[in-house]
Amino acid sequence: MRGTRNSIFEAIHVVSAWSNKQGITLAALESVGKSNEIKTIPKLLDIIDIKNATITTDAMGCQRAIAQKIMDKKGDYVLQVKGNQKCLNTEIQAFYHKARREGFIGIEHDFFEEVTKGHGRIEQRIYHHVALTDWMESTQQWEGAKTIIRAERKRIINEKESTEVSWYLSSLDVDAKHAGHAVRGHWGVENNLHWRLDVIFREDECRMNSGAMSMAVIKRFCMNLLTTKDNTKRGMKHRVMAAAIDDDYREKVLMSV
Structure with missing residues (x-):
């Protein structure tokens, strides 16, 4: 205020x-x-x-204590990982790129894509939901952590194209459509509140x-x-x-x- x-x-x-x-x-x-x-x-x-709700926060809310609180109250979380969790962010991206190079062999994963048009722009969103493995050491300190989400947004506005990639740590089981709705739904607080x-x-x-x-x-x-x-x-x-x-x-x- x-x-x-x-x-x-x-x-x-x-x-x-x-x-x-x-x-x-x-x-x-x-x-x-x-x-x-x-x-x-x-x-x-x-x-x-x-209980049974999926909680999202800004990157500032990506904290182990908050993840613990959500799990204690029987909810699930999708927490954006950015610079305030630098080591976690680096390891998540390294894990994802390693798994992709190896064709995600033996790793459960799922894709979901949606395209929207309006207000003079086209936006494509691609969500890749990937299960964690023992290779990820840092996520073992996060209560309930099961998966990571890679969200890629491609926008075309007045023939100019831009791409943005965001990363998330989640307690959800692999379901890219559900994960995508949680990621996009987080912006409801900005637009509607x-x-x-x-x-x-x-x-x-x-x-x-x-x-x-x-x-x-x-x-x-x-x-x-x-x-x-x-x-x-x-x-x-x-x-x-x-x-x-x-x-x-x-x-x-x-x-x-």
Whole structure:
């Protein structure tokens, strides 16, 4: 919440648990600084039921303690591996390239590919889901680690092509379609929560400090109501406006079961 920063206080950071399937916020906690999100995520997991759910996080959340917490609560994880886990990242890529050179002989693996078009661009996503073997020593320290996921994204925008490859450590059994949906679904929190909070609910413009976290929770709660109580195709911006000026609509959102 950038607007809460001033000469005395640092900006408030909020960590949210987002249900991509339902399109709602399950819980939100304040994090003391962005670097402390690592300590906040386990606390967030403690207050929600994640049994049989697949949990994804940003690369910052790729921590052994978080993987342990998810497994303890009977969930599964897909954690992006980047520079903050340099040794793990290097070993995962080395394992994958070795296995590919050898034709993945004796290693369970699966492919899933999808192509989408829209807004002037074509995007191809290729997911390769590969089971771990004893060759991977570092992953043995990660509770529940079974597989790695290689996600390759090719985009064509205005005849310009770009390619991006991301790597993930997962407790899922080999199923590239499921893994691909988990990887792509992670961005639901950016598009359907963070973007709406910034653009529609103007969260970054909120300059209050005292009570700012309470206001953050209220905004998420209002968004949940507008998502679950209105099954029309109208956008979130129009739902917010309707709730402000239409008494019947507001009553429907607040009172309907």
